[in-house]
Amino acid sequence: MGRLTTHVLDAAHGCPGSALKVDLYRVEGTELVLVAQQLTNADGRCDAPLLEGDSYVSGVYQLQFHVGDYYRRRGVTLPEPAFLDVVVLRVGIDADQAHYHVPLLVSPYSYSTYRGS
Template sequence: MGRLTTHVLDAAHGCPGSHIRVELYRVEGESLELITTRQTNADGRCDSPLLDGDDYRSGVYQLQFSAGDYYRGRGVVLPEPAFLDVVVLRFGISAEQDHYHVPLLISPYSYSTYRGS
């Protein structure tokens, strides 16, 4: 059975994005259903899959990463409001048997993502 994982890398400091709040939502039309809230570990990963088992099914999902809080916690002075406070990634899972890995590369002014392995 498939699973959903993520990984955050801090491009501004050249290190894993540790202790970042990550929220996963299932998107149903215009509604968001919160599935889980996690925090990345010292390696920028969550300690277990965000979604697996019976909860893992095809559909549209949204990940939200609290990047602004992370950079403020590192002592980075951000303008108010911050350019990137919460990074929102909306994506689809179509193959329930596959592993979907959604890495996030962040800095205070940019981000990049892709479907990883």
């Protein structure tokens, strides 16, 4: 069975992005349907896949990483409004593929992502 996983690396502090809220939505036309919400663990990873089993179907999904809240909790002074508050990534998933891993490398002013393994 396939699965969608993620992890967050805090490039500004050189550590995992722990206790960072991640939301996963399925994009259905102009609507977003909430599929999962998790907090990253001490290693910056979600404890369970965001998507797996019967819910792992082909389609377009939107990941939302709440990085502004994460940096505020770390005591980082951000401008208001924050330059990066919620990082939004839309990814297409082909259910024939066994595993999609979407890492996020983030700082208060930049981010990078790729399809990991």
